[in-house]
Amino acid sequence: MSFNKKNWVIGLICLTLNFSVTAQGDAKIGKSKTMACMGCHGPTGNSFVPNFPSLAGQPAGYIAKQIRDFKEAGRYNATMTGIALGIADADIDHIGVFYESQVKTPAIKNIAHLKTDEEKTALLTLGKKLYDHGNADTGQAACFVCHGKTGNALVSLDVPILANQHPPYLISTMKEFKNRKRTNDNERVMRRIIDTMTDEQIEAVAYYSSYLVSTLEEKK
Ligand code: HEC
Numbered sequence: 001m002s003f004n005k006k007n008w009v010i011g012l013i014c015l016t017l018n019f020s021v022t023a024q025g026d027a028k029i030g031k032s033k034t035m036a037c038m039g040c041h042g043p044t045g046n047s048f049v050p051n052f053p054s055l056a057g058q059p060a061g062y063i064a065k066q067i068r069d070f071k072e073a074g075r076y077n078a079t080m081t082g083i084a085l086g087i088a089d090a091d092i093d094h095i096g097v098f099y100e101s102q103v104k105t106p107a108i109k110n111i112a113h114l115k116t117d118e119e120k121t122a123l124l125t126l127g128k129k130l131y132d133h134g135n136a137d138t139g140q141a142a143c144f145v146c147h148g149k150t151g152n153a154l155v156s157l158d159v160p161i162l163a164n165q166h167p168p169y170l171i172s173t174m175k176e177f178k179n180r181k182r183t184n185d186n187e188r189v190m191r192r193i194i195d196t197m198t199d200e201q202i203e204a205v206a207y208y209s210s211y212l213v214s215t216l217e218e219k220k
């Protein structure tokens with residue numbers, strides 16, 4: 001990474017930090033407000049449907065920010081926006097604290113559409129390269145800088161965890177950063193990165209980051 005690029009990323013981290021607001025709430029109250037969420041996100045925030053993101057273990061501040069963004073601006077989803085509008089402002093932080101307290105279980109990782117082992121290995125190898133090193137040709141920043149080597153870091157700064165998240169959800173939300181359906185990333189931190197990526201690279205990095213901790217560790 002060149003000196004300038006490194007500065008760019010460090011600058012973005014500082015800006016992200018500036019914007020993060022710690023959510024303070026009560027997990028018990030939060031849990032009592034999530035009855036309507038279970039059908040899609042699971043009773044403990046681990047969803048069984050690959051298109052519905054798991055929420056378990058995500059930083060409370062990240063969860064709370066997303067609910068506010070669905071309600072106010074920057075993020076729109078036909079299903080979630082309607083649901084978020086029904087959540088009282090006073091309950092948002094409690095819900096975030098509840099989901100952060102839950103343990104994330106492994107995601108559904110279905111790469112059956114890739115026919116051969118060679119295709120699967122090629123996808124994960126490309127994903128690892130982009131995740132760990134970025135792309136010097138396009139200026140894409142390495143993901144680990146903010147999302148962590150094992151997909152778990154900078155949680156204290158409310159950066160979302162990618163490890164064990166369902167790949168179809170990761171792919172769809174990354175494409176939404178690209179097509180500007182999702183614009184709630186402060187300082188365009190994710191849009192600047194995703195803008196440099198092809199659909200193939202997005203898919204590779206989504207599977208690689210979802211497999212972090214579990215499959216890659218097991219394979220060693
Ligand atoms: C009918 C299904 C459904 C229900 C019920 C539902 N959600 Fe969601 N939720 C979704 C979908 C689909 C997304 C992904 C939206 C997108 O791609 O922008 C989502 C996304 C989210 C996210 C963002 C996750 C991330 O990683 O960025 C949060 C937070 C969330 N939901 C909270 C809730 C809460 C709290 C409730 C209950 C009050 C709830 N949801 C009920 C379907 C649902």
Ligand code: HEC
Nearest residue numbers: 012013016141142143145146159160170173184185190205
């Ligand atoms: C400079 C820090 C930084 C870097 C580098 C970075 N991200 Fe992010 N990423 C963020 C932040 C902050 C958010 C939360 C944005 C928001 O508030 O919605 C985020 C959100 C995401 C999300 C949405 C998660 C969800 O649950 O909806 C995905 C997916 C993602 N990043 C993937 C990546 C990938 C893949 C890379 C590398 C190609 C990467 N990020 C590099 C900071 C970063």
